[in-house]
Amino acid sequence: MINMSQSMGIRINDLDELLNQFSITLRNHSRRVAVCSAIIAEYAGSFMNIYDLPSGTSLPVIAHLGGTCHDIGKLMLPALDANNDDYFKHPAMGADLLEKHKAELFGNEPYSQMVLDIVRYHHEQTDGGGFPEGLEARDIPLLAGICAAANELDHLMYSESGLANNGAGVYEKLKGQAGKRFCECVWVCIDRAWLRLIERYMTWNSFANFYDAE
Numbered sequence: 001m002i003n004m005s006q007s008m009g010i011r012i013n014d015l016d017e018l019l020n021q022f023s024i025t026l027r028n029h030s031r032r033v034a035v036c037s038a039i040i041a042e043y044a045g046s047f048m049n050i051y052d053l054p055s056g057t058s059l060p061v062i063a064h065l066g067g068t069c070h071d072i073g074k075l076m077l078p079a080l081d082a083n084n085d086d087y088f089k090h091p092a093m094g095a096d097l098l099e100k101h102k103a104e105l106f107g108n109e110p111y112s113q114m115v116l117d118i119v120r121y122h123h124e125q126t127d128g129g130g131f132p133e134g135l136e137a138r139d140i141p142l143l144a145g146i147c148a149a150a151n152e153l154d155h156l157m158y159s160e161s162g163l164a165n166n167g168a169g170v171y172e173k174l175k176g177q178a179g180k181r182f183c184e185c186v187w188v189c190i191d192r193a194w195l196r197l198i199e200r201y202m203t204w205n206s207f208a209n210f211y212d213a214e
């Protein structure tokens with residue numbers, strides 16, 4: 001467990017390095033979720049009024065930031081054990097931590113709240129069965145749903161020993177979670193992005209050493 005209670009100047013690269021010190025597996029997972037979230041978010045413009053976005057940013061950029069930070073709350077857990085009750089606190093702990101350091105991390109950019117929402121709600125489910133708040137459907141920010149789907153994709157595609165799947169069967173498994181784990185809009189984005197997502201996993205696998213994989 002890393003003590004981050006002291007006030008310190010931190011940046012996104014520092015969060016990546018903190019994740020690396022804590023667990024290279026978690027760091028690499030966060031990087032893959034960030035890239036996949038950004039790819040999926042490229043197809044999300046038709047489901048959001050992008051003209052409401054703060055100027056100077058885009059859905060993929062915010063999605064990437066959220067993916068990088070999504071599990072940062074795990075740094076404050078005593079153990080990385082999904083069966084431990086503390087595990088269910090990590091989304092809120094992560095969002096609260098980022099809130100505290102918002103100025104250093106995001107320079108108080110207006111989109112910072114969208115990043116925090118990704119972190120806080122990336123384990124919510126559109127059927128209401130998620131945590132920490134049990135939100136349903138449209139109460140869950142779209143980018144949080146995209147992060148949830150990217151998170152699930154990564155768990156299906158990658159194991160601690162490397163690429164665990166060539167994509168066969170994963171498409172159907174994810175499709176089966178549309179309307180349950182994440183909303184149908186997110187599935188439409190994944191469907192459109194599918195070949196790019198799988199191609200990216202193959203690239204990571206080919207350049208495993210370069211990528212500093214587990």
Ligand SMILES: [Fe+2]
Nearest residue numbers: 070071122123
């Ligand atoms: Fe998580």
